[in-house]
Amino acid sequence: SAVISQKPSRDICQRGTSLTIQCQVDSQVTMMFWYRQQPGQSLTLIATANQGSEATYESGFVIDKFPISRPNLTFSTLTVSNMSPEDSSIYLCSVLGRGQETQYFGPGTRLLVL
Amino acid sequence: GEDVEQSLFLSVREGDSSVINCTYTDSSSTYLYWYKQEPGAGLQLLTYIFSNMDMKQDQRLTVLLNKKDKHLSLRIADTQTGDSAIYFCAESRNYGQNFVFGPGTRLSVLP
Numbered sequence: 628s629a630v631i632s633q634k635p636s637r638d639i640c641q642r643g644t645s646l647t648i649q650c651q652v653d654s655q656v657t658m659m660f661w662y663r664q665q666p667g668q669s670l671t672l673i674a675t676a677n678q679g680s681e682a683t684y685e686s687g688f689v690i691d692k693f694p695i696s697r698p699n700l701t702f703s704t705l706t707v708s709n710m711s712p713e714d715s716s717i718y719l720c721s722v723l724g725r726g727q728e729t730q731y732f733g734p735g736t737r738l739l740v741l
Numbered sequence: 742g743e744d745v746e747q748s749l750f751l752s753v754r755e756g757d758s759s760v761i762n763c764t765y766t767d768s769s770s771t772y773l774y775w776y777k778q779e780p781g782a783g784l785q786l787l788t789y790i791f792s793n794m795d796m797k798q799d800q801r802l803t804v805l806l807n808k809k810d811k812h813l814s815l816r817i818a819d820t821q822t823g824d825s826a827i828y829f830c831a832e833s834r835n836y837g838q839n840f841v842f843g844p845g846t847r848l849s850v851l852p
Contacts, residue, residue, distance in 0.1 A: 628786070658838065669829065669842045670784075719783055723837045728772055728791075730837055732784040 629654055629722050631733035639739045640710055647706045648736045650720035655700035658723040660730065661693070665716045673718075676703045710740045745843035747830055752849045759817040761846045763830030766811060770832040773806060775815045778827045778845070787815070787828075817848075825850045 630653040640646050650659065661673040673693055674682040682695040696704045707714050717737050721730040744766045753759045765773070774789040790797045790804050790813075797804045803816040813832075817824055830843040 631783075669844045670840075672840065675838070721784075727837045729774060729786060729789050730840060731786060732776075734783040737781075 628724065629656065629731045631720065631722060631731060633718075633720060633733040633736050635736060636734065637737035637739075639741060641741055642711055644710055645706055645708045646710065646738060647704050648718055648720075650703045650705070650733055652701045652722050654725075656722040656725075657700070659697065659703045660721045660723075661695065661703070661705045662719045662721065662732075663716045664719060664735070670719065673705070707738065710738075712740045714738065715740045745830055745832055745841050747828075747843040747846045749844060750847050750849070752851060753820050754851050755820060755822060757820055759815075759820045759824065759848055759850075761815045761817075761828050761830075761848065763813040763815075763843055764811055765813065765830075765832045765841075765843075767832060767834055767841070768811065769834050771836050772833050773804075773813050774829075774831040774833070774840075775802075775804065775813075776829040776831060776842075778829065780826075784829065820848075820850050822850050822852065824848060 632651045634649045659676045662670040664670050672685050673688045674684045676682045676695050676697040678697045694706045717735045719735045721732045746764050775787040776784040777787050778784050795806050801818045805814045827845040827847050829845045831840050833840050
C-alpha cells in the first residue's frame with residue numbers, strides 16, 4: 628500500500644477566500660483522485676488527476692471552482708476557490724494502487740467555511 | 742445509473758459477530774471493496790474481492806459476494822470496541838477506477 632499525507636489536516640476559512648490542499652505520496656503513482664465527503668455523507672469523486680495532462684472532472688465539478696495541479700508522479704494539489712459555507716467538507720486524495728485494483732486514501736483535510 | 746446501498750446503522754455487543762450488508766446495481770462491477778473510516782480519519786482499505794469470487798477470508802473478516810443478487814456482505818468475527826467506525830462498501834466498473842461508494846454503515850460496538 629502507499630503512504631499518503633495531506634496538508635493542511637484541517638482549516639477554518641472565511642467566505643470568498645481560497646484554500647490549496649496538498650497531497651503527497653511516498654511512491655510514484657499514475658493516477659490520483661480527489662474526493663469530497665460532505666458532513667455525514669459518503670464520498671463523491673471530484674476529479675482524476677493525471678501527471679502531464681489536465682484533470683478530468685466529474686459532473687457537477689468545474690475547473691474554475693476546483694483547480695488541480697499534478698506536477699509529478701508523487702504530488703497533487705486541489706484548490707477550493709471562492710469558498711462558501713457549502714464547501715465545508717472533508718477533502719480526500721487517493722491513489723491507484725500498484726496492482727491497479729484498488730485505491731488508497733489519505734487522511735483527509737477537514738475544511739470549515741464561515 | 743450506478744447505485745450502492747447500505748443500512749446506515751448497526752449495533753452489536755462486544756464479542757459477537759457483525760454482519761454489514763451492501764447491495765449494488767451495476768452488473769459490470771469488476772471489484773467490490775470494504776473501507777473503514779474511524780472518527781477524524783481517512784478511509785482505510787479493509788479488503789476487496791474480485792467479481793468472479795464468492796468468498797474471501799482475512800483473519801476476522803469474511804466477505805461474501807452473491808453476484809446474482811448483487812449482494813455483498815462483510816462479517817467481522819469477535820467484534821471489538823476498536824471496530825466501532827463507519828464501513829463503506831464500494832464498487833468499481835473499471836478495476837481500481839470509477840468507484841461508487843455506498844452511504845456507509847455506522848457500526849457501534851457495545852460493551
